[in-house]
Amino acid sequence: MGIIVQKFGGTSVADAQKIHNAANAVIREKEKGNDVVVVVSAMGHTTDYLIKLAKEVTPSPNSREMDMLLSTGEQVSIALLSMAIQSHGYKAISMNGQQVGIITENIHSKARIVDIKTEKLKKYLNEGNIIVVAGFQGVTPEGEITTLGRGGSDTSAVAIAAALKAERCDIYTDVEGVYATDPRIVPNIQKSDIISYEEMLELARVGANVLHPRSVETAKQFNVPLRVRSSFKLDNLGTLIIGVDNMEIYKPVAGVAADSSQIRILLSELPDIPGTAAKLFGALAKNNISVDMIIQSLASNNTNSIAFTVNEEDYPSAIEIINEVKKEFNAGEILTDKDISKVSIVGAGMVDRPGIAADMFRALADNNINIKMISTSEIKISCLVEKENANKAIKALCKEFNLESQEKAVVKGDLPNV
Numbered sequence: 001m002g003i004i005v006q007k008f009g010g011t012s013v014a015d016a017q018k019i020h021n022a023a024n025a026v027i028r029e030k031e032k033g034n035d036v037v038v039v040v041s042a043m044g045h046t047t048d049y050l051i052k053l054a055k056e057v058t059p060s061p062n063s064r065e066m067d068m069l070l071s072t073g074e075q076v077s078i079a080l081l082s083m084a085i086q087s088h089g090y091k092a093i094s095m096n097g098q099q100v101g102i103i104t105e106n107i108h109s110k111a112r113i114v115d116i117k118t119e120k121l122k123k124y125l126n127e128g129n130i131i132v133v134a135g136f137q138g139v140t141p142e143g144e145i146t147t148l149g150r151g152g153s154d155t156s157a158v159a160i161a162a163a164l165k166a167e168r169c170d171i172y173t174d175v176e177g178v179y180a181t182d183p184r185i186v187p188n189i190q191k192s193d194i195i196s197y198e199e200m201l202e203l204a205r206v207g208a209n210v211l212h213p214r215s216v217e218t219a220k221q222f223n224v225p226l227r228v229r230s231s232f233k234l235d236n237l238g239t240l241i242i243g244v245d246n247m248e249i250y251k252p253v254a255g256v257a258a259d260s261s262q263i264r265i266l267l268s269e270l271p272d273i274p275g276t277a278a279k280l281f282g283a284l285a286k287n288n289i290s291v292d293m294i295i296q297s298l299a300s301n302n303t304n305s306i307a308f309t310v311n312e313e314d315y316p317s318a319i320e321i322i323n324e325v326k327k328e329f330n331a332g333e334i335l336t337d338k339d340i341s342k343v344s345i346v347g348a349g350m351v352d353r354p355g356i357a358a359d360m361f362r363a364l365a366d367n368n369i370n371i372k373m374i375s376t377s378e379i380k381i382s383c384l385v386e387k388e389n390a391n392k393a394i395k396a397l398c399k400e401f402n403l404e405s406q407e408k409a410v411v412k413g414d415l416p417n418v
């Protein structure tokens, strides 16, 4: 038998009873003869509470101190889950990110994992322990505590699974798997038994927050089979996320998601000369600010307008940088629109199938939803719409692409035995 990594999200360890429930799921896996490493998130809404508390102390808390604060949430959960497992008569030990040696870049609040030390993990496993690791946190080579971004415990779990060459990484959560959209928005939505890394990665990136995008990236890179499954229905296998080779794709669209955390910024009257876009986006990139959708349009007086979207967390620093660029080029106004949501459809089956974009635009138009920006990639089409229309757009698109639960399943054939 091999190593299984399990991860329990905040809702799955929200109180003492749920912690015992998680302990049962851990013990089930151990009883099958596996070595088990468990990664846990902070209990319930602890992280939200800690962020609120910090903002009450100061509106712009220092990012190092924020990481120091937020990393405490996971530390509470690991101790309690270890105690619960021990209370059932099993050997368990809790470890924080520093104790394991989860080494990250030297960036606060959204650090990437660069290395995971496996010596101590292997030693404790060999001694028969179940290891309970704090998700979401790491440590820089200099010993500074970092966090991986909201939802980052998924990435901690997959990275540990990759480092230990685990057989599988099971993400236990409050839904029964990956659905074609958030079941809170469309309750009668299809669940996938299996989905490819590529589709899941795009879905996670465009707002399906059931998985942290970097967790899927890491799973794909190291070929770690991932399962998203319910903490409360342990017999259900949930959704398996693996490489695409053995899948038959029937539907052009596998899922729909929305991201309401983007802000659109428009900078007008930039001179129409080489280098303006390079200057603007170069300055943003240097400050670690990712830009999503971009449109440049030519105005009549030899100037350009550039509109683009950034994440709301990056907005204050983005505006400072754009003001500098504006001064340098003697550009026009900066306009911002916070009332937007990016709605996307994702599907490996849309490759080489013309007409999917037109179907998406028509479905939105039929529902009187105006499109403010459009961007496409090989397996994704995104439209920026008004925030208040996001859920209406999701419902319309699920209907348009037959994603409601009474429709035919996406995949046929035998599921791989992982």
Ligand code: ADP
Pocket (backbone or CB within 6 Å): 008, 009, 010, 011, 012, 041, 151, 172, 173, 174, 175, 177, 178, 179, 180, 181, 182, 183, 184, 207, 208, 209, 210, 211, 255
């Ligand atoms: P956890 O605390 O376990 O990490 P999250 O809240 O981060 O849980 O993720 C689970 C939630 O993701 C679900 O409750 C669901 O509402 C939401 N979600 C969004 N999109 C999807 C989707 N496509 N499939 C399943 N769940 C989704």
Ligand code: ASP
Pocket (backbone or CB within 6 Å): 009, 010, 041, 042, 047, 048, 073, 135, 136, 149, 150, 151, 152, 153, 154
């Ligand atoms: N506790 C962190 C958060 O709420 C990390 C996680 O849950 O994955 O974002």
Ligand code: MG
Pocket (backbone or CB within 6 Å): 009, 151, 154, 209, 210, 211, 212
């Ligand atoms: Mg999560």
